[in-house]
Amino acid sequence: MPVSGAAHTVQSGVKIVLLGGGGFRTPLTCTALQSIAERVSLSELVLHDVSLERLQRMRLVLDGLADRGEGRLPVRVTTDLDEAVDGADFVWCAIRVGGLEGRLIDEQVPVREGVVGQETTGPGGVCFALRSLPALLEIARVVERRARHAWFINFTNPVGLVVEALQPVLGSRVIGVCDTPSGLCSRVSRLLARPSSELWFDYFGLNHLGWLRAVVDESGDRLPELLADDAAVCQLHEAGLFGVERLRQLGMIPNEYLHYYEHAKSAVDAVRHGRGRADYLLAQQRAFYTAGFATPAEAAAAWRAAWRQRERSYMAEAMARGEAEVEAEVEVEPSPGYAAVAAELLEALARNTHRVLILNTANRGGLACLDAQAIVEVPCVVDGQGAAPVAVGDVPPAAESLMQTIKHVERLTIRAAAESSTAQAVEALAQHPLVASRTLAQRIFDAYRAEHASLRARFGVA
Numbered sequence: 001m002p003v004s005g006a007a008h009t010v011q012s013g014v015k016i017v018l019l020g021g022g023g024f025r026t027p028l029t030c031t032a033l034q035s036i037a038e039r040v041s042l043s044e045l046v047l048h049d050v051s052l053e054r055l056q057r058m059r060l061v062l063d064g065l066a067d068r069g070e071g072r073l074p075v076r077v078t079t080d081l082d083e084a085v086d087g088a089d090f091v092w093c094a095i096r097v098g099g100l101e102g103r104l105i106d107e108q109v110p111v112r113e114g115v116v117g118q119e120t121t122g123p124g125g126v127c128f129a130l131r132s133l134p135a136l137l138e139i140a141r142v143v144e145r146r147a148r149h150a151w152f153i154n155f156t157n158p159v160g161l162v163v164e165a166l167q168p169v170l171g172s173r174v175i176g177v178c179d180t181p182s183g184l185c186s187r188v189s190r191l192l193a194r195p196s197s198e199l200w201f202d203y204f205g206l207n208h209l210g211w212l213r214a215v216v217d218e219s220g221d222r223l224p225e226l227l228a229d230d231a232a233v234c235q236l237h238e239a240g241l242f243g244v245e246r247l248r249q250l251g252m253i254p255n256e257y258l259h260y261y262e263h264a265k266s267a268v269d270a271v272r273h274g275r276g277r278a279d280y281l282l283a284q285q286r287a288f289y290t291a292g293f294a295t296p297a298e299a300a301a302a303w304r305a306a307w308r309q310r311e312r313s314y315m316a317e318a319m320a321r322g323e324a325e326v327e328a329e330v331e332v333e334p335s336p337g338y339a340a341v342a343a344e345l346l347e348a349l350a351r352n353t354h355r356v357l358i359l360n361t362a363n364r365g366g367l368a369c370l371d372a373q374a375i376v377e378v379p380c381v382v383d384g385q386g387a388a389p390v391a392v393g394d395v396p397p398a399a400e401s402l403m404q405t406i407k408h409v410e411r412l413t414i415r416a417a418a419e420s421s422t423a424q425a426v427e428a429l430a431q432h433p434l435v436a437s438r439t440l441a442q443r444i445f446d447a448y449r450a451e452h453a454s455l456r457a458r459f460g461v462a
């Protein structure tokens with residue numbers, strides 16, 4: 001693995017590029033960057049997208065938000081990738097190859113076969129990666145040519161797999177960000193009535209496949225006491241997903257995405273009787289991106305409303321919560337999500353401050369059960385040199401074996417994409433514990449190929 005060159009300490013005038021800048025979450029990224037802009041001497045934010053229409057829509061929303069006093073950054077939009085990336089200090093990657101239309105197929109095909117249909121977990125994640133990796137690798141090569149020192153902060157799902165695939169090109173300068181670990185940690189710290197900064201979160205895993213094993217303060221591990229406290233533990237979103245008894249039996253809190261393994265059948269049934277996530281989002285986003293707005297204020301208001309709805313309905317399909325139930329929920333201010341984690345990461349990299357964040361980076365001994373290059377999601381110490389994982393040590397055997405299996409699936413997927421190999425793609429699906437059948441894997445891949453023109457072009461017709 002090529003290790004990145006000397007640390008690039010940013011002197012002045014930081015340039016940041018957001019790839020996929022026409023995406024719906026762009027205003028959240030801008031808000032997160034706004035909060036650190038002065039401290040990191042942000043001089044330019046370039047929004048890049050393959051769609052000028054989507055960029056213009058976001059620009060209108062940003063103008064509307066700025067008019068309401070929600071801040072303004074020096075933002076520029078472009079569809080020219082080379083020019084966007086040129087000389088950047090940070091590249092944030094949030095592209096979605098094939099749009100939500102692509103995600104709909106990724107999710108619906110497995111459900112028809114009785115298998116979990118999810119953007120990252122299961123066949124959906126394999127397919128999303130197979131479709132996206134060629135474009136992502138091309139982007140990485142452009143970054144290598146045009147911005148050799150840039151930190152590449154990846155949000156594109158499946159985050160861990162994508163970082164694993166880009167690492168041979170970008171070395172340790174590619175870092176993956178997800179907000180589910182920090183989201184879980186803040187829920188726990190609220191229940192313990194302690195600020196997160198006063199606690200150590202012993203979290204380990206791969207992206208969307210992790211566990212919170214201990215929460216340590218000056219008196220020791222507070223997790224056992226929290227899990228034993230009926231009133232407190234019931235308030236956790238994870239108690240709803242896994243059941244209190246299961247959390248107690250594990251002695252750990254699983255990442256919410258482990259629900260798709262623990263309750264695969266009910267996750268499939270819920271979508272069969274209701275509506276899948278991509279299906280819901282596609283309708284919502286189409287309405288937002290095609291609406292005619294008279295003013296920036298109108299665009300900003302519509303964006304806010306759609307965002308709230310999106311956040312409130314997050315994972316509703318997996319928990320079989322109907323739309324009426326979601327609507328009836330008490331309104332809470334939605335969280336800024338992974339952009340906030342990425343902003344903390346950016347600040348630590350740019351200012352060489354020491355900060356502990358749970359990130360996706362090469363293992364380097366962090367998890368004893370995985371090799372040094374494997375991308376893992378663990379607490380990392382971040383400074384101007386990058387993100388260094390802490391040593392997690394041994395983990396329970398069931399977690400270890402699931403991580404190893406999924407890492408194997410990720411690597412098979414990367415190989416399948418690199419070689420446009422149907423055999424490898426089917427192998428990746430067959431090895432996945434949610435599929436666990438070669439016949440089924442072949443059927444799922446054939447359906448993906450039949451429905452995704454981009455896969456047909458690369459892998460041929462069945």
Ligand code: G6P
Binds near residue numbers: 180277310315
């Ligand atoms: C969480 C996950 C992300 C995911 C996001 C949005 O933050 O960690 O990986 O992209 O939710 O999910 P949605 O279903 O709304 O696209």
Ligand code: MN
Binds near residue numbers: 177178179180208
């Ligand atoms: Mn995530």
